[in-house]
Amino acid sequence: MKLPKRTVQxxxxxxxxxxxxxxxSEPYIYSxxxxxxxxxxxxxxxxxxxxxxxxxxxxxxxxxxxxNDLIANTIDSxxxxxVGIVGIGRLGQAILNYVSDQEMNLKVAAVFDIDxxxxxxxxxxxxxxxxxxxxxxxxxxxxxxxxxxIPSEFATSIADILLRSGMEGILNFTNVHLDLPKHxxxxxxxxxxxxxxxxxxxxxx
Amino acid sequence: MKLPKRTVQxxxxxxxxxxxxxxxSEPYIYSxxxxxxxxxxxxxxxxxxxxxxxxxxxxxxxxxxxxNDLIANTIDSxxxxxVGIVGIGRLGQAILNYVSDQEMNLKVAAVFDIDxxxxxxxxxxxxxxxxxxxxxxxxxxxxxxxxxxIPSEFATSIADILLRSGMEGILNFTNVHLDLPKHxxxxxxxxxxxxxxxxxxxxxx
DNA sequence: TAGATTGTTAATCGATTAACAATC
DNA sequence: TAGATTGTTAATCGATTAACAATC
Numbered sequence: 001m002k003l004p005k006r007t008v009q010x011x012x013x014x015x016x017x018x019x020x021x022x023x024x025s026e027p028y029i030y031s032x033x034x035x036x037x038x039x040x041x042x043x044x045x046x047x048x049x050x051x052x053x054x055x056x057x058x059x060x061x062x063x064x065x066x067x068n069d070l071i072a073n074t075i076d077s078x079x080x081x082x083v084g085i086v087g088i089g090r091l092g093q094a095i096l097n098y099v100s101d102q103e104m105n106l107k108v109a110a111v112f113d114i115d116x117x118x119x120x121x122x123x124x125x126x127x128x129x130x131x132x133x134x135x136x137x138x139x140x141x142x143x144x145x146x147x148x149x150i151p152s153e154f155a156t157s158i159a160d161i162l163l164r165s166g167m168e169g170i171l172n173f174t175n176v177h178l179d180l181p182k183h184x185x186x187x188x189x190x191x192x193x194x195x196x197x198x199x200x201x202x203x204x205x
Numbered sequence: 206m207k208l209p210k211r212t213v214q215x216x217x218x219x220x221x222x223x224x225x226x227x228x229x230s231e232p233y234i235y236s237x238x239x240x241x242x243x244x245x246x247x248x249x250x251x252x253x254x255x256x257x258x259x260x261x262x263x264x265x266x267x268x269x270x271x272x273n274d275l276i277a278n279t280i281d282s283x284x285x286x287x288v289g290i291v292g293i294g295r296l297g298q299a300i301l302n303y304v305s306d307q308e309m310n311l312k313v314a315a316v317f318d319i320d321x322x323x324x325x326x327x328x329x330x331x332x333x334x335x336x337x338x339x340x341x342x343x344x345x346x347x348x349x350x351x352x353x354x355i356p357s358e359f360a361t362s363i364a365d366i367l368l369r370s371g372m373e374g375i376l377n378f379t380n381v382h383l384d385l386p387k388h389x390x391x392x393x394x395x396x397x398x399x400x401x402x403x404x405x406x407x408x409x410x
Numbered sequence: 411t412a413g414a415t416t417g418t419t420a421a422t423c424g425a426t427t428a429a430c431a432a433t434c
Numbered sequence: 435t436a437g438a439t440t441g442t443t444a445a446t447c448g449a450t451t452a453a454c455a456a457t458c
Contacts, residue, residue: 002409003405004424004425005402005406005424005425006424006425006426007425008401008402008405008406009398009401009402012395012397012398012401012402013382013395013398016380016397016398017382030438030439030440031439031440032439037382038382039382039384041426041427043426043427043428044425044426044427046439046440046441046442047426047427047441047442049440049441050440050441050442054440054441056439056440056441057433057434057439057440058432058433058434058438058439058440058441059433059434059438059439059440060434060439061439061440062440075401075404075405076404077404077408081404081407081408083400089299090295090296090298090299090302091295091296091299091303093295094294094295094296094299095396097295098296098396098397099396099397099400102380102397104397104400104401105401105404106400106401106404144404144407145400145403145404145407168407168410169403169404169406169407171399171400171403175221175307177218177222177242177243177244179244183410185403185406185407185410187399187402187403189394189399190217190218191300191303191304192217192221192303192304192307192309193214193217193218193221194376194392194394195288195304195309195311195350195376196213196214196217196280196309196310196311197210197213197214197217197392198350198374198376198390198392199280199281199282199286199310199311199349199350199374200208200213200280201210201213201374201390202286202349202350202373202374202390203282203286204207205373205388205390209448209449210448210449211448211449211450212449235414235415235416236415236416237415246450246451248450248451248452249449249450249451251415251416251417251418252417252418252450252451254416254417255416255417255418259416259417261415261416261417262415262416262457262458263414263415263416263417263456263457263458264414264415264416264457264458265415265458266415266416267416
């Protein structure tokens with residue numbers, strides 16, 4: 001039982017939206033309201049919820065709290081999953097702040113850098129370690145996901161270290177494609193490509 | 206003639222990769238090499254290049270310089286397209302640096318913030334304006350794309366200002382979905398959803 | 411020519427949505 | 435019951451890839 005990628009993404013967004021409604025007196029929502037709030041198709045919403053075994057009420061819609069629990073049981077791991085941020089420059093710090101502020105099942109457990117001025121420092125309670133200690137710390141803190149937020153020119157040389165550190169998922173913010181084995185779940189966000197795509201469709205709309 | 210979204214994205218990546226080879230003595234590359242370097246299917250590469258009217262040589266592959274020119278003629282606008290960054294905190298500054306370092310047809314022409322300590326300051330030669338002046342500056346500097354890099358809680362209130370400023374494309378880094386009319390080309394990057402997706406597939410691989 | 415490539419159509423795959431049955 | 439909803443299958447859409455013809 002593995003959900004489609006897009007369904008998992010939407011479940012994450014449903015939950016975040018529904019979280020705000022959790023203490024309402026009548027916490028029910030219709031698929032078309034959920035759809036409207038996220039610019040989706042109501043059928044798509046119902047299909048996603050069907051896939052996780054939803055229990056909507058034909059009159060009142062979906063119970064918000066039940067749905068939140070159901071989504072949590074579906075996409076969250078039983079224990080908190082730990083994340084490491086590699087490179088604690090402006091981007092790394094922005095991500096750290098962003099993620100720390102969120103109530104979620106993921107936690108930044110360590111940050112890594114090569115800069116001696118940063119190693120040994122704490123960033124909002126999170127210790128910065130030298131990149132050479134990555135394998136050790138990943139094991140010790142049980143980190144499964146790494147976020148690469150270093151300048152693009154160092155991407156290739158860091159990829160190998162990340163691979164050997166034992167992380168299972170890598171989110172790469174550099175514009176260099178990482179050639180990693182298939183058992184690593186790799187997501188790449190390339191802002192240059194994103195902007196060039198936008199530029200094209202803005203011009204050719 | 207409008208290219209598929211994914212093709213445009215890959216063209217952007219082909220070009221960036223090929224850029225490095227431009228001064229080689231024999232600047233030819235095979236579709237399978239290009240594919241291997243970006244973890245794509247060679248057929249996909251050839252199909253993309255076919256769509257833009259490629260002229261590969263059956264023996265030597267594709268001429269790198271010709272290809273670079275062809276991609277530029279296809280996806281770049283004739284004039285530089287201007288970008289505005291809304292919110293010049295850590296994320297905004299990271300993006301500004303990142304984009305400024307790239308040789309490309311897009312240029313950050315202005316940054317915006319509400320913080321008086323930031324307004325009037327220059328960030329790497331780029332002036333920071335108060336958000337209230339957005340419409341004026343967008344018109345004056347001919348900005349077509351806006352990048353939202355403000356805290357998520359301000360997203361909704363800023364969306365309207367952005368819309369009225371006349372930008373045609375918006376890249377939203379907050380986790381709040383923006384409900385914008387369809388003529389605005391909207392891309393949303395939601396790091397929480399991205400991480401939750403990764404966590405799910407790392408756990409259920 | 412033989413072999414390796416490009417170019418292009420047809421088949422396949424994954425995701426979305428239309429259609430409609432079931433239910434309150 | 436009538437009307438509005440959920441639940442689910444079938445059709446459609448967009449993108450990828452298999453198959454193979456054309457070419458150097």
